[in-house]
Amino acid sequence: MKKSIIFLASFLFFTSCKSKKNTADITELKKPKNILFIAIDDLRPELNIYGAKHVKSPNIDKLAKESLVFNRAYCNVPVCGASRASLLTSILPTKTRFIDYRAKAEEDVPNAKTLPSIFKDAGYTSISNGKIFHYNKDVQEASWSENPWMPKGGHRVSYDPKTNEVIMKSGNGRVYEAPEVEDNAYPDYKIAQKTIKDLRRFKESGESFFMACGFFRPHMPFYAPKKYWDLYDRDSIEIADNRHLPENAPKLLRGSGEFKSYSFGDYKPNTEAFHKMMRHGYYACVSYVDQLVGEVLKELETLGLAENTIVVLWGDHGWHLGEHEFWGKHNTLHNALQVPLIVKVPGKSTGKQTDALVESVDIYPTLCDLANIPVPNYIMGKSFKATLDDPEKSFREYAYARFKKADAIVTDNYTYSLFENGEEMLYNRKLDPAENKNIVADVNYKEVLKEMRKALKRKQEKAASYQ
Numbered sequence: 362m363k364k365s366i367i368f369l370a371s372f373l374f375f376t377s378c379k380s381k382k383n384t385a386d387i388t389e390l391k392k393p394k395n396i397l398f399i400a401i402d403d404l405r406p407e408l409n410i411y412g413a414k415h416v417k418s419p420n421i422d423k424l425a426k427e428s429l430v431f432n433r434a435y436c437n438v439p440v441c442g443a444s445r446a447s448l449l450t451s452i453l454p455t456k457t458r459f460i461d462y463r464a465k466a467e468e469d470v471p472n473a474k475t476l477p478s479i480f481k482d483a484g485y486t487s488i489s490n491g492k493i494f495h496y497n498k499d500v501q502e503a504s505w506s507e508n509p510w511m512p513k514g515g516h517r518v519s520y521d522p523k524t525n526e527v528i529m530k531s532g533n534g535r536v537y538e539a540p541e542v543e544d545n546a547y548p549d550y551k552i553a554q555k556t557i558k559d560l561r562r563f564k565e566s567g568e569s570f571f572m573a574c575g576f577f578r579p580h581m582p583f584y585a586p587k588k589y590w591d592l593y594d595r596d597s598i599e600i601a602d603n604r605h606l607p608e609n610a611p612k613l614l615r616g617s618g619e620f621k622s623y624s625f626g627d628y629k630p631n632t633e634a635f636h637k638m639m640r641h642g643y644y645a646c647v648s649y650v651d652q653l654v655g656e657v658l659k660e661l662e663t664l665g666l667a668e669n670t671i672v673v674l675w676g677d678h679g680w681h682l683g684e685h686e687f688w689g690k691h692n693t694l695h696n697a698l699q700v701p702l703i704v705k706v707p708g709k710s711t712g713k714q715t716d717a718l719v720e721s722v723d724i725y726p727t728l729c730d731l732a733n734i735p736v737p738n739y740i741m742g743k744s745f746k747a748t749l750d751d752p753e754k755s756f757r758e759y760a761y762a763r764f765k766k767a768d769a770i771v772t773d774n775y776t777y778s779l780f781e782n783g784e785e786m787l788y789n790r791k792l793d794p795a796e797n798k799n800i801v802a803d804v805n806y807k808e809v810l811k812e813m814r815k816a817l818k819r820k821q822e823k824a825a826s827y828q
């Protein structure tokens with residue numbers, strides 16, 4: 362009898378301790394977390410953390426050590442404006458919505474609530490520095506607490522080493538530039554500095570923030586201070602080994618023409634020297650932006666804000682760096698669709714990688730989930746918070762993307778595209794990771810093809826569900 366009373370008393374004691382702990386946990390969860398959303402224009406997942414040891418990005422590497430790195434993240438539209446408008450509204454593209462770089466959320470989905478507007482309504486100060494929406498004024502009033510900030514001249518800033526002056530270009534100019542200047546010669550530096558200034562301001566005021574910081578590079582032109590070019594030895598840069606169209610390529614499969622709007626100086630397009638120069642320039646710009654990302658993250662730590670700030674680093678779409686003799690995005694091959702995605706949730710993520718398949722539209726509901734903010738019921742992404750708790754957990758089976766004349770499905774093993782003229786592409790990426798052979802006509806893949814067509818139809822129906 363006595364024993365059982367002691368047992369009961371101990372039980373009650375431990376139960377009460379446990380429930381007190383739970384209450385503390387819940388209070389902690391309810392505490393608003395800040396968001397730092399870093400968008401890097403045209404950054405493909407060719408980074409040290411993705412096995413590309415030749416790319417020098419020590420600051421992104423450092424962030425990855427405290428984050429969950431997504432090995433299979435995909436954009437929903439492989440072009441700047443549309444990709445961003447889709448992510449920031451968590452609505453998928455259709456034939457008439459989020460078409461190209463000119464896509465604006467306020468025109469394509471005027472009644473949708475943007476991700477920054479959700480946070481703003483929840484009491485956060487929402488800030489846009491640099492390139493977030495493609496057009497600064499897109500959904501400006503609803504989304505941001507202050508007018509979106511852009512450095513003077515936007516990305517059209519060049520440096521003239523002869524006159525020692527920063528010059529604004531009217532056109533796109535030459536595709537590469539490597540002057541002996543300091544980091545502050547280019548607008549991305551100013552975007553980092555403005556973000557740092559805002560972080561200091563919010564530390565002072567104590568307000569919760571949704572801070573979006575969008576860098577221009579490594580989008581063309583490849584302009585970076587010479588010291589970042591000097592991190593790479595051009596002779597040892599490996600160029601694409603598949604400088605040809607895929608076997609059985611559909612007629613409608615095209616590369617991007619964007620690079621042709623630049624001049625190439627002494628280089629002749631698609632020579633070996635051109636391939637090396639383009640890769641060199643791209644890598645130099647990645648390293649330059651990496652340095653600036655590092656400065657922003659360092660400030661976050663110095664201010665003591667890091668432990669209460671969720672950090673997302675995202676590239677808006679993939680990029681062909683000479684594969685198939687293509688330069689840029691603008692198609693539904695894997696290289697144009699896969700994006701880098703790194704999510705740091707203090708106290709949760711610990712430098713792991715996940716093979717869970719996620720789409721850009723999933724970022725919106727995940728951030729809301731982490732901040733305990735309800736989302737509109739029409740959104741098309743879903744929260745991958747459970748994957749942050751357990752990186753082994755699978756998430757989606759199919760990712761969906763579309764660009765102009767093609768819709769696409771990506772799975773762990775396959776990439777499938779259906780063009781508007783009825784042509785199809787199917788690649789077995791386990792056997793053919795570079796997508797060199799379209800196997801759509803191979804009878805051995807009849808069942809796979811059937812599954813892809815069905816998956817695509819379901820995704821199209823989903824995309825059409827928002828009116």
Ligand SMILES: [Ca+2]
Nearest residue numbers: 402403441677
């Ligand atoms: Ca872009």
